[in-house]
Amino acid sequence: MNDFPSIFNEFSEARRNGFIRVKELKNKGHNVVGVFCTYTPMEIIYASGAYPVGLCGMSDEAIPDAEKHLPKNLCPLIKSSYGFAVSEKCPYTYFSDLLIGETTCDGKKKMYEYLGEIKPMHVMHLPQGADREHAVKVWKDEMIHLKEVLEKKFNVEITDEKLRESIKARNKERELLREFYSLGKLNPPAIKGRDMYKVLEGTGFTFDKEEQNQRIRAMIDDIKAKYDAEGSAISKEDKRILVTGCPIGGVMDKVIGTIEENGGVVVCFENCGGVKEKARLVDETKDPYDALAEKYINIPCSVMCNNNGRLELLDSLIDEYQIDGVIDITLQACHTYNLEVKRVKDYVTTVKNTPCMGLETDYSQSDIGQIKTRIAAFIEML
Numbered sequence: 001m002n003d004f005p006s007i008f009n010e011f012s013e014a015r016r017n018g019f020i021r022v023k024e025l026k027n028k029g030h031n032v033v034g035v036f037c038t039y040t041p042m043e044i045i046y047a048s049g050a051y052p053v054g055l056c057g058m059s060d061e062a063i064p065d066a067e068k069h070l071p072k073n074l075c076p077l078i079k080s081s082y083g084f085a086v087s088e089k090c091p092y093t094y095f096s097d098l099l100i101g102e103t104t105c106d107g108k109k110k111m112y113e114y115l116g117e118i119k120p121m122h123v124m125h126l127p128q129g130a131d132r133e134h135a136v137k138v139w140k141d142e143m144i145h146l147k148e149v150l151e152k153k154f155n156v157e158i159t160d161e162k163l164r165e166s167i168k169a170r171n172k173e174r175e176l177l178r179e180f181y182s183l184g185k186l187n188p189p190a191i192k193g194r195d196m197y198k199v200l201e202g203t204g205f206t207f208d209k210e211e212q213n214q215r216i217r218a219m220i221d222d223i224k225a226k227y228d229a230e231g232s233a234i235s236k237e238d239k240r241i242l243v244t245g246c247p248i249g250g251v252m253d254k255v256i257g258t259i260e261e262n263g264g265v266v267v268c269f270e271n272c273g274g275v276k277e278k279a280r281l282v283d284e285t286k287d288p289y290d291a292l293a294e295k296y297i298n299i300p301c302s303v304m305c306n307n308n309g310r311l312e313l314l315d316s317l318i319d320e321y322q323i324d325g326v327i328d329i330t331l332q333a334c335h336t337y338n339l340e341v342k343r344v345k346d347y348v349t350t351v352k353n354t355p356c357m358g359l360e361t362d363y364s365q366s367d368i369g370q371i372k373t374r375i376a377a378f379i380e381m382l
C-alpha cells in the first residue's frame with residue numbers, strides 16, 4: 001500500500017519541481033504557453049505541440065512589484081500574476097514563449113495589456129454569456145483564431161486529427177480527476193480537502209500526462225482499497241463543507257487549513273481547479289471547434305451574465321456530496337464574485353436549506369485571526 005501523505009506532497013511539490021522540468025522542455029526545443037484561466041482551450045495548445053502552464057500568482061511575494069504599476073485595490077490574483085511577471089521572479093512566465101488570456105474580468109483583461117509589453121500576449125475575446133446562439137459562434141471563431149495564432153507563432157500545422165487526439169487525452173485526464181475528487185462523496189470522505197487540492201493543483205504543473213494519469217489511477221485504487229479494508233481516518237462527525245467562489249490557490253492554508261482544523265472537512269471544491277472545469281467533457285463526436293466552443297463557454301464563472309449555471313452546479317453538488325455547509329470565497333476587489341455572494345447565499349439557504357457563509361480575503365496574513373473566528377463559528381453552528 002502506498003504512503004498517501006508523501007504522494008499528496010509529491011503533487012504539491014510539482015509546482016516547485018516543475019521549474020526544472022520547464023527548463024528541460026525549453027532546452028529540448030519545446031514551446032511553452034503561459035495561461036491564466038479555466039476558459040483557455042488547452043486542447044488547442046497541446047495540438048500545437050506546446051506545453052501549457054498556469055501563471056496565476058498564488059502568493060503575496062510579488063504584489064509590491066505589481067503595485068508599482070497597478071492600483072492597490074485590485075484583486076490579489078491579478079496583482080500577484082503581474083508582479084511575478086514584471087519582476088521576473090516566476091520561471092514559468094520567464095520561459096513562456098507566448099501568454100494567452102481571455103477577456104474575463106475587467107482587472108485581468110486590462111492587466112493583460114501591460115503584460116503584452118513584457119511578453120508576446122494573445123487575448124481571446126470571451127463572450128459575456130452562454131445563452132445566445134451567436135455567443136457560441138463568436139467563441140468558436142476565437143478558437144479558430146487562436147489556432148491560427150499558434151500555427152504562425154510556432155510554425156506548425158494544427159490538423160483536426162491532432163486536435164481530436166488532444167481532446168480525447170484531456171477528456172481522459174478530466175474523467176480520472178473526476179473519479180479522484182469524487183472520493184469526497186464517501187461518507188466519511190476518504191481524504192481531506194487539503195490533500196485533494198494538492199493533487200488537483202499539482203496536475204497543472206505536471207507535463208508528462210501519461211505518467212501523471214498512471215499515478216492518479218494507482219492512487220485512487222489504493223485509497224479505495226484502504227477505505228474498504230480499514231474505513232476512513234476522518235471522523236464522521238466532521239462537517240462536510242463545499243467551497244465555491246474565486247480560485248483559492250493563494251488562500252489554501254489560510255482558509256482550507258482553518259476549516260479542517262476546526263471540525264470541518266472540505267469534500268468538494270466547486271471553484272476553478274476543482275469541479276467547475278471538469279464537470280463537462282468536450283463532445284468527441286462533433287466538429288472539434290464546435291465542441292470546444294460549447295464546452296468552454298458553459299463554464300459557470302461569475303464573469304458571465306447570467307451565471308445561472310453556477311447555481312445549477314451547486315444544486316447538484318450539494319446533494320451528491322451531502323453538504324452540511326457552503327463557504328463562498330471572494331478575493332478582495334473581485335467584483336463579479338462579490339456580487340454573486342447574495343445570489344448564492346439566497347439559493348443555497350432557501351432552495352437547498354443549507355447554511356452558507358461568504359468570506360472575503362486576500363493573500364496577506366493580516367486577517368487570519370478574523371478568518372479563524374468566523375469559520376469556527378460557522379462550523380460550530382452547523
Ligand code: BJ8
Pocket residue numbers: 036037038039075076077078104105106107108246247272299301302303331333334335336337
Ligand atoms: S474561469 S474564476 S480562472 S476568470 S478572482 S482574476 S475573476 S477579480 S480568476 Fe477566474 Fe477564469 Fe473565472 Fe476561473 Fe478576476 Fe475575480 Fe480576480 Fe478572478
